[in-house]
Amino acid sequence: MKKRKSILTLIILSLALVLAACGGNGTENGNGEQQGSDSSGGNGATSSIIIATGGTTGTYYALGGALAVNIEQKTNINSSAQSTGASAENMRLLRTGDVDLAFTQGDIADYAVSGSIMFEADGAIENIQGIASLYNETIQIVVAEDSDIQSVEDLAGKRVSVGAPGSGTEANAEQILEIYGMTFDDLGRADRLAFGESTSFIQDGSLDAAFVTAGTPTAAVNELAATRGVRIVGLDDSHIADLIDQYPYYAEEIIPAGTYSGFDEEIKTVAVKAQLVVRSELEEDAVYEITKALFESIDALGSTHEKGSHISLDTALEGLSLELHPGAIRYYDEQGIQR
Incomplete structure (x- = not known):
């Protein structure tokens, strides 16, 4: 009887040692792998x-x-x-x-x-x-193909999307308008919209123009080109030079003809x-x-x-x-x- 108790005690002690060795501060996932509270697995490597x-x-x-x-x-x-x-x-x-x-x-x-x-x-x-x-991410001032907006100055008094709130596009729009002696207050209305919303509202006529900073061709602009037609308003050499002089992270950029459906001329703008x-x-x-x-x-x-x-x-x-x-x-x- 005493011998059986000794054997049972040894088994219990062995099990306790195994459990202690397998224990840790994290939890186990469904595969029995140790996980912590971050994106690292049990071996410390990012999982x-x-x-x-x-x-x-x-x-x-x-x-x-x-x-x-x-x-x-x-x-x-x-x-x-x-x-x-x-x-x-x-x-x-x-x-x-x-x-x-x-x-x-x-x-x-x-x-x-x-x-x-x-x-x-x-x-x-x-x-x-x-x-x-x-x-390069191209700053595009997007308007409908039949728009009367031909220059940055023509944005005065118009309904313009300047990018999502706090976005890079919004900063680009503010800086470009600044170089042309304008602010958001000079616009008829400054809306802060994502790219898809911007081009959708240009399509239905509730928005006149939108700043879009993205790699070209941009999907949202492609969608507008395929429906109502699209133009990109270019920047002139003098204002491009002034912009780069004041904000050196800009570079001159050419949007090639054919970038969008029906887009038959190259446009000069800037990029980051x-x-x-x-x-x-x-x-x-x-x-x-x-x-x-x-x-x-x-x-x-x-x-x-x-x-x-x-x-x-x-x-x-x-x-x-x-x-x-x-x-x-x-x-x-x-x-x-x-x-």
């Missing part, structure tokens, strides 16, 4: 990320969805793309840790880390680092760089794998949206003023890219 994009009719959303698929295919990181209010909102989502990766305009990233313009009230965002510059940025807390190995997946997926991204084919290692650091994430640095060093 999932969220990519902040933009509105569903914009370039960010198309490319973000394709990038998420390719990250999943090329790494062990689960990835999903989230529709957002685009650049400025994406920076705030990185600050709070609600997303891990984000598309943004280069000028907006600069405002975020310096705590200026739309970030002045809340202060600088300190946990943003760069991965790559992607392509689209960039992919990351929450600085994200683990180095994960960002290395994400950066590698980005540049190994250019063909797939290009088949999703024409701007995807503009992504290149040769231009990855152009206009990128942010500090690079160590994971991105490791990848560029491997590729022999000079920083």
Whole structure:
């Protein structure tokens, strides 16, 4: 009897030791894998990320969805793309840790880390680092094909969408009007709408024009071109030079003829760089794998949206003023890219 009790005691002690060894501070998922409270698995490696994009009719959303698929295919990181209010909102989502990766305009990233313009009230965002510059985002002043608006000055007294509230497009609209000696008060009405809403309201006649900052061709503008017809209002050389002199992150840009259906002449305007940025807390190995997946997926991204084919290692650091994430640095060093 005593022998049986001793054996039973040994079994209980052994079970207790096994349970203690398997225990931890996190919880287990359905596969029995240890999970913490963040996006890291039990081995400390990043297991999932969220990519902040933009509105569903914009370039960010198309490319973000394709990038998420390719990250999943090329790494062990689960990835999903989230529709957002685009650049400025994406920076705030990185600050709070609600997303891990984000598309943004280069000028907006600069405002975020310096705590200026739309970030002045809340202060600088300190946990943003760069991965790559992607392509030029074109500032398009969109009107219906039969509109009488021929110049920026003609926007005076008109109903104009200046972009979603607090967006990069809104900042671009304000700065371009400023160079022409105008403000939002000079417009008949300044509406703050997403791209899809803007072109829909131009189509039904309740809006005269819209500022759209996005890679061309832009889905929302394509839809307008296919229905009512579209024109892009150009900027003249003198005002382009003044704009670049005052805000050096702009560059002259040509929208080629044929970009949109019925669009038979090239238009001169300006552009800013689209960039992919990351929450600085994200683990180095994960960002290395994400950066590698980005540049190994250019063909797939290009088949999703024409701007995807503009992504290149040769231009990855152009206009990128942010500090690079160590994971991105490791990848560029491997590729022999000079920083």
